Amino acid sequence: MPLKLYNTLTRKKEIFKPIKKNFVGIYVCGPTIYNYVHIGNLRAYTFSDILRRYLKYSRYKIKEVMNLTDVDDKTIKGSQKERVKLKEFTKKYEKSFLEDIKAMNIEMPEVMPRATEHIKEMVAIVKKLLDKGIAYKTQDGIYFSINKFKDYGKLSRIKKKALKAGASKRILKDEYDKKNINDFALWKFYTPEDGDVFWETEIGKGRPGWHIECSAMSMKYLGESFDIHTGGEDLIFPHHENEIAQSESATGKKFVKYWMHNGWLLVDNKKMSKSLGNFYNLRDIIKKNYSPLDFRYFYLTKIYRQRFNFTWRGLEASKKAYSRLKNKISEIKDDKKTNKEYLRKFEKAMNDDLNTPKALQILWKLVRDEKAEGKIQTIKKMDEVLGLNLLKKEKIKLPKKIEELVEKREKYRREKNWKKADELREEIRKHGYGVEDTKEGSKIRKL
Ligand SMILES: [Zn+2]
CATH class of the missing domain: 1.10.10 (Arc Repressor Mutant, subunit A)
Known part of the structure; x- marks a missing residue:
């Protein structure tokens, strides 16, 4: 059974065929580094890590690019509030982000570009779009005209008509001269609120819009067309829709072959929000005595595409299951063999759009199967994908x-x-x- 992945673009599970033989280019929308990343972000990166690990396991050579958004409204506001330079401000959260993903055993992407170091590439795309008459200037910035891209809406399946109707109610006063309310900013001209954050460029003094950052950095490292782009479900519209529009308009080529999105994360069945006090990050999890790998196990118990309801009770159950699993594995003797039958079943589950709950079930079955041979070596192979450090002996610190x-x-x-x-x-x-x-x-x- 070949690997099938669900493609948001076609709304189908498709057989995965990379553009180049044996090589996969992946772009992951990375974090905005203005705060500790929350557990919803961590779900997205756990998902892209499983994808990456399984492609590696399937013997593809991988180049994964995950950007760091280090300039936007939030980072600028944050740095001004703390009265430090933007760079100094974002460095702190970049560091904490890297610590978090390391703790959750998320493998480092091959490239982690920062937006502020790719302004030149962004400007080049905007210039191209201006030259083609697809982008236009207003008083406050340069906008992309969605009417000039006939495929607009192909990812989110949003109709242009519906867009117009919904939009007329919320015209912002500073965007009065936009031609269409859904046209989006490629470049924002400098305003005094930006303080010392600006770039002097051929298209004017200012800073990039968020969407153009991802188009510029993905195409720089992966080429104008690449295999997989991932992100949370909430990024489909407008972020990914806009990425497609500006990239395909600039190059005339298909931007991405497979779009993959993980489902929403809810907390106690509610949307995470600061006002509800259910806005957690990894530090909150650790404080309550759960390890980052308990948490990773928890995420793997659900299919990535489904909505995930985070509860402390659920995490507690996963912690117990994970600890039982590791205890059982620690008692197994290594006979140096591999159990092909179980490995095949595991691959079958993973080939079905990365079905990790099913894969965990098969792992558990193997661990409990008293007659099975080759347990340890097979668990080791499975763990290349699951990343749960199943064979690592825990050093417990005794009182x-x-x-x-x-x-x-x-x-x-x-x-x-x-x-x-x-x-x-x-x-x-x-x-x-x-x-x-x-x-x-x-x-x-x-x-
Ligand atoms: Zn992005």
């Missing part, structure tokens, strides 16, 4: 008190004082730790 008890008990064991040793085992148990005696010494685990 001082427990450490002392364990040491004392080992002394009794060396003296063959089994009665005292057993008493101490019981005492350690009362503190919530289990002791197992192995040839290498005692193994402690949290109960």
